[in-house]
Amino acid sequence: MNNTxxxxxxxAILAADATGYSRLMAGDARATVAALxxxxxxxxxxxxxxxxxxxxxxxDSVLAAFDSATGAVLAAQAVQAELDAASAGVxxxxxxxxxxxxxxxxxxxxxxxxxxxxxxxxxxxxEGLAEPGGITVSESIRTAVKGKVxxxxxxxxxxxxxxxxxxxxxxxxxxxxxxxxxxxxxxxGLARVAxxxxxxANVPDIDLSLPDKPSxxxxxxxxxxxxxxxxxxxDGITEDIITELSRFHELFVIARNSTFSYKGRxxxxxxxxxxxxxxxxxxxxxxxxGNRIRVTGQLIDAFTGNHIWAEKYDRVLADVFELQEExxxxxxxxxxxxxxxxxxxxxxxxxxxxxxxYEIAVRAYAKALEAYSKSNxxxxxxxxxxxxxxxxxxPRSTLALNTLAFGHWQHLMLSTxxxxxxxxxxxxxxxxxxxxxxxAASLGHxxxxxxxxxxxxxxxxxxxLGSLRRAIELNPHNIITLVSLGSVEIxxxxxxxxxxxxxxxxxxxxxxxxxxxxxxxxxxxxxxxxRYAEGVEYALLAIAQAPIGPALHAQLxxxxxxxxxxxxxxxxxxxxxxxxxxxxxxxxxxxxSFRRPQDRQKVTGFLRVxxxxxxxx
Numbered sequence: 001m002n003n004t005x006x007x008x009x010x011x012a013i014l015a016a017d018a019t020g021y022s023r024l025m026a027g028d029a030r031a032t033v034a035a036l037x038x039x040x041x042x043x044x045x046x047x048x049x050x051x052x053x054x055x056x057x058x059x060d061s062v063l064a065a066f067d068s069a070t071g072a073v074l075a076a077q078a079v080q081a082e083l084d085a086a087s088a089g090v091x092x093x094x095x096x097x098x099x100x101x102x103x104x105x106x107x108x109x110x111x112x113x114x115x116x117x118x119x120x121x122x123x124x125x126x127e128g129l130a131e132p133g134g135i136t137v138s139e140s141i142r143t144a145v146k147g148k149v150x151x152x153x154x155x156x157x158x159x160x161x162x163x164x165x166x167x168x169x170x171x172x173x174x175x176x177x178x179x180x181x182x183x184x185x186x187x188x189g190l191a192r193v194a195x196x197x198x199x200x201a202n203v204p205d206i207d208l209s210l211p212d213k214p215s216x217x218x219x220x221x222x223x224x225x226x227x228x229x230x231x232x233x234x235d236g237i238t239e240d241i242i243t244e245l246s247r248f249h250e251l252f253v254i255a256r257n258s259t260f261s262y263k264g265r266x267x268x269x270x271x272x273x274x275x276x277x278x279x280x281x282x283x284x285x286x287x288x289x290g291n292r293i294r295v296t297g298q299l300i301d302a303f304t305g306n307h308i309w310a311e312k313y314d315r316v317l318a319d320v321f322e323l324q325e326e327x328x329x330x331x332x333x334x335x336x337x338x339x340x341x342x343x344x345x346x347x348x349x350x351x352x353x354x355x356x357x358y359e360i361a362v363r364a365y366a367k368a369l370e371a372y373s374k375s376n377x378x379x380x381x382x383x384x385x386x387x388x389x390x391x392x393x394x395p396r397s398t399l400a401l402n403t404l405a406f407g408h409w410q411h412l413m414l415s416t417x418x419x420x421x422x423x424x425x426x427x428x429x430x431x432x433x434x435x436x437x438x439x440a441a442s443l444g445h446x447x448x449x450x451x452x453x454x455x456x457x458x459x460x461x462x463x464x465l466g467s468l469r470r471a472i473e474l475n476p477h478n479i480i481t482l483v484s485l486g487s488v489e490i491x492x493x494x495x496x497x498x499x500x501x502x503x504x505x506x507x508x509x510x511x512x513x514x515x516x517x518x519x520x521x522x523x524x525x526x527x528x529x530x531r532y533a534e535g536v537e538y539a540l541l542a543i544a545q546a547p548i549g550p551a552l553h554a555q556l557x558x559x560x561x562x563x564x565x566x567x568x569x570x571x572x573x574x575x576x577x578x579x580x581x582x583x584x585x586x587x588x589x590x591x592x593s594f595r596r597p598q599d600r601q602k603v604t605g606f607l608r609v610x611x612x613x614x615x616x617x
Contacts (some may be wrong), residue, residue, distance in 0.1 A: 101126025128233030357393030550580025
């Protein structure tokens with residue numbers, strides 16, 4: 001192996017070992033093995049759910065690596081709590097307890113995933129300093145997670161450990177409020193230092209109940225560089241994220257002045273959520289080394305403690321302002337869909353009779369998205385009915401109006417509308433009303449643009465592009481808007497421009513729940529620009545995520561025709577016909593919303609070849 005195959009990186013290493021394992025085996029080997037298997041399963045589940053990776057589980061030990069210190073500590077706390085609960089009915093002297101040590105430091109990673117170095121060695125030594133059933137962490141871990149996890153810390157002092165030249169400062173992880181270190185008493189407005197109560201900033205008597213729409217506080221990112229000059233860059237990232245998230249009118253975003261009042265203070269995310277009246281908290285850190293910057297971020301549901309999203313970005317520091325803009329764009333485009341997905345899931349779990357008007361609208365929108373991904377007309381009709389129910393509760397619900405318009409657009413797109421003219425008019429009326437209520441919200445302009453592209457007389461393509469470009473101006477981070485603009489650019493004959501928008505959407509939101517939309521339009525743009533092999537790849541990726549979309553199978557069929565693979569084209573078109581016969585028939589007849597005749601002729605001709613109705617495209 002050469003040195004280029006070795007990767008040096010910063011990682012949080014968790015090392016664990018069972019105490020008294022040999023004694024337990026001697027007493028009852030069968031029960032001990034069963035307890036060990038149960039413990040391993042708990043470790044693996046909690047490590048992976050906190051964005052960690054199990055490296056080794058040899059014998060009675062566990063070694064894992066995490067990209068974030070917070071994830072490592074949260075995993076360790078969850079493991080110890082579950083192990084304690086699992087052994088509640090077991091005699092004290094027969095309980096299997098683990099010591100856990102955690103350290104944040106440099107490691108060397110081999111291609112097979114194994115890690116070496118002082119980062120691993122120190123974690124192992126800290127594990128030996130932990131109590132049975134306890135957690136001991138290094139100073140680097142304590143500094144990184146303080147205020148971000150529900151925990152106190154007890155100083156174990158500087159420890160001289162084997163094979164490590166310098167002493168290691170060790171800290172025992174204790175329950176929140178432990179008096180040997182500062183911890184914020186949730187909901188009390190007090191900080192405890194030993195037995196002294198210190199009032200925090202006075203909080204006015206205001207209503208801090210959760211708003212109807214999803215609410216988020218962006219905490220000041222932490223400068224981990226030890227370089228005071230990086231404070232400007234760190235604060236700039238935080239401020240930009242707050243500003244850009246505010247473009248999503250579907251979100252309630254706490255203002256910068258409120259969140260920056262916590263700067264430099266150790267606070268638990270649940271305390272922040274309670275004091276600011278929000279459900280979601282975004283926190284992160286920035287570390288500079290030489291000319292490189294590492295930015296980490298994590299989005300937490302403060303009610304459940306679950307991590308909804310976590311990511312790290314490694315960049316070369318060249319143009320500071322350009323880098324700041326790029327990182328802000330990436331983070332915002334990543335977390336906004338995650339919040340939306342979490343809200344949909346939350347509304348889905350609640351009983352229908354207990355839903356508020358907003359939650360009915362959220363459920364309707366979720367159904368509309370699912371209907372689109374599955375080309376399910378019945379589910380689309382359910383979404384439309386739910387949107388109308390939400391409007392009966394709140395006639396000014398822009399989400400319900402946009403969902404109503406989106407449902408009508410789906411009927412137009414899939415050729416399932418009994419009366420295309422009336423369906424289009426109803427959809428346009430709903431989208432227009434949503435814009436009148438909130439002209440600065442991009443979603444209304446997006447859906448209006450989609451409807452304009454499907455105008456019955458095909459005369460509104462320029463208006464469609466104008467509406468979608470306005471939506472992009474209002475919010476350049478909304479992936480549905482980017483993809484919709486790409487789609488309409490294709491229909492307008494601007495496939496090269498569409499590719500630019502779509503590739504941008506793919507790059508900045510690589511894990512988006514609605515990624516199949518991007519792949520689908522990329523397949524169509526490739527078809528129009530004669531990039532058939534790429535078109536096949538994108539269509540297959542879209543189908544893998546949304547296997548029952550007739551347009552996706554039709555796009556695959558057409559790109560196969562472009563490659564001359566007619567048998568595969570026929571099979572793909574057969575799938576499209578099975579799923580959406582009306583859609584395919586309309587396309588074969590040339591009833592398509594392409595402005596340029598040559599684009600319409602190409603699509604119709606390729607489909608006819610796939611259907612065996614014509615010998616050549």
